[in-house]
Amino acid sequence: MQYRSLEILVGFFVSIAIAALFFLALQVSNFNALKDNGSYTIKAHFDNVGGLKIKALVSIAGVPIGRVTKINFDTQNYDALVTMRIDSRYNTLPTDTSASILTSGLLGDKYIGLTAGGLDEFLKNGDTIDLTQSALVLERLISQFLFNSSDKSE
Amino acid sequence: MNIFQLLGQSTLKSLAKLGRSSLFFISILSGLGYILKHPNLLIKQLYSVGVLTFWLICIAGLFVGMVLGLQGVYTLSTFGADSSLGIMVAASLVRELGPVVSALLFAGRAGSALTAEVGLMKATEQLSGMEMMAIDPLKYIIAPRFFAGFISLPLLAALFSAIGVIGGYLAGVELLNVDAGAYWSQMQSSIDFYDDIINGIIKSIIFAWLVSWIALFEGYDALPTSAGISRATTRTVVNSAFAILLFDFLLTALMFGAN
Numbered sequence: 374m375q376y377r378s379l380e381i382l383v384g385f386f387v388s389i390a391i392a393a394l395f396f397l398a399l400q401v402s403n404f405n406a407l408k409d410n411g412s413y414t415i416k417a418h419f420d421n422v423g424g425l426k427i428k429a430l431v432s433i434a435g436v437p438i439g440r441v442t443k444i445n446f447d448t449q450n451y452d453a454l455v456t457m458r459i460d461s462r463y464n465t466l467p468t469d470t471s472a473s474i475l476t477s478g479l480l481g482d483k484y485i486g487l488t489a490g491g492l493d494e495f496l497k498n499g500d501t502i503d504l505t506q507s508a509l510v511l512e513r514l515i516s517q518f519l520f521n522s523s524d525k526s527e
Numbered sequence: 528m529n530i531f532q533l534l535g536q537s538t539l540k541s542l543a544k545l546g547r548s549s550l551f552f553i554s555i556l557s558g559l560g561y562i563l564k565h566p567n568l569l570i571k572q573l574y575s576v577g578v579l580t581f582w583l584i585c586i587a588g589l590f591v592g593m594v595l596g597l598q599g600v601y602t603l604s605t606f607g608a609d610s611s612l613g614i615m616v617a618a619s620l621v622r623e624l625g626p627v628v629s630a631l632l633f634a635g636r637a638g639s640a641l642t643a644e645v646g647l648m649k650a651t652e653q654l655s656g657m658e659m660m661a662i663d664p665l666k667y668i669i670a671p672r673f674f675a676g677f678i679s680l681p682l683l684a685a686l687f688s689a690i691g692v693i694g695g696y697l698a699g700v701e702l703l704n705v706d707a708g709a710y711w712s713q714m715q716s717s718i719d720f721y722d723d724i725i726n727g728i729i730k731s732i733i734f735a736w737l738v739s740w741i742a743l744f745e746g747y748d749a750l751p752t753s754a755g756i757s758r759a760t761t762r763t764v765v766n767s768a769f770a771i772l773l774f775d776f777l778l779t780a781l782m783f784g785a786n
Contacts, residue, residue: 376567376570379570379571379574380570382574382578383570383573383574383577383578385578386573386577386578386581386679386682387573387682389581389686390682390683390685390686391682393682393685393686393688393689393690394682394685394689394728396689396692397621397685397688397689397692397724398720398724400692400711400715401617401621401688401689401692401714401715401718401724402621402715402718402719402720402723402724403715403716403717403718403719403720428719430716
């Protein structure tokens with residue numbers, strides 16, 4: 374085979390493979406969401422994080438605005454300290470914003486849903502959210518339900 | 528005593544082989560400068576190693592993706608979770624099947640060809656003939672083949688994963704009516720570019736190094752007879768498969784074990 378056509382074929386091969394890489398990056402993964410506009414971290418204390426995992430979404434009004442970066446056990450308050458990174462485009466969250474751990478769908482992943490408050494001051498890097506609601510643990514719900522129904526029957 | 532002698536003999540033999548192959552690898556690396564000066568050597572090998580494996584990888588990727596799609600719908604629909612099909616197909620392809628299956632196919636298609644070619648060159652004394660003409664066969668013959676394999680396999684693995692995702696789409700969405708929006712959006716929300724795709728590429732780079740190294744060394748180290756070449760070709764495929772699967776386990780444990 375002539376050297377020129379050989380070069381053309383190799384060129385095709387390499388460009389198709391690189392196109393496949395771009396396909397993987399843009400269509401399969403969340404590469405678009407990684408455009409880094411800078412970010413700031415906020416913390417929140419929860420009584421129980423349930424099945425929340427690192428890298429879970431943080432969303433407000435259903436729109437993802439950040440991710441959970443760290444989940445620690447706070448040895449002083451005996452609760453969970455969740456650190457999350459919020460995109461710095463959304464730097465106007467009021468200080469009385471509340472955070473709750475929610476589940477997407479019945480078997481879906483846990484995520485943190487924020488609900489904006491009404492104050493004029495905004496959360497800054499390193500601030501802590503005070504109003505939090507823990508994850509719903511299914512066993513507790515069921516036991517509450519059982520206790521309530523047995524109370525009624527008596 | 529005979530058992531101990533056999534054990535010692537085989538240990539010493541395999542250690543000597545490991546040493547020879549390491550020296551072989553170092554002298555391949557020293558051929559990198561020569562290739563950069565003569566890129567046409569590399570282009571020829573990229574054709575015979577990469578381009579000729581292209582269709583095999585495309586077809587294998589398509590069918591592996593389609594099987595994943597069918598099997599995924601079958602399993603996930605028992606939990607009513609067939610909207611998660613995209614995650615399953617993409618994660619298993621990008622993390623595991625893409626790098627591993629394409630490396631196994633590459634070892635069978637290109638690795639065995641490299642061993643047979645180099646082994647035959649040795650048996651017909653072409654390699655020693657080059658040495659007589661003061662051409663270093665490690666630079667002129669071995670190094671271009673090594674780097675061609677080293678470049679091709681990661682590209683082929685990316686191609687395999689991409690086509691596999693499309694195959695999963697064809698089987699799951701077009702054939703079994705999983706929702707197309709759920710397929711792509713669930714995939715995009717849980718496949719991470721750095722954690723999944725870059726780690727998959729790192730895996731395939733390591734497999735490319737292993738397969739090219741094993742194939743060329745077995746050819747270069749083969750007994751210069753027809754039986755020797757046939758045994759070396761078998762060893763290439765078997766040892767590459769072992770090395771790929773072993774390293775895949777180690778790399779998976781390192782990369783994804785923490786999650």
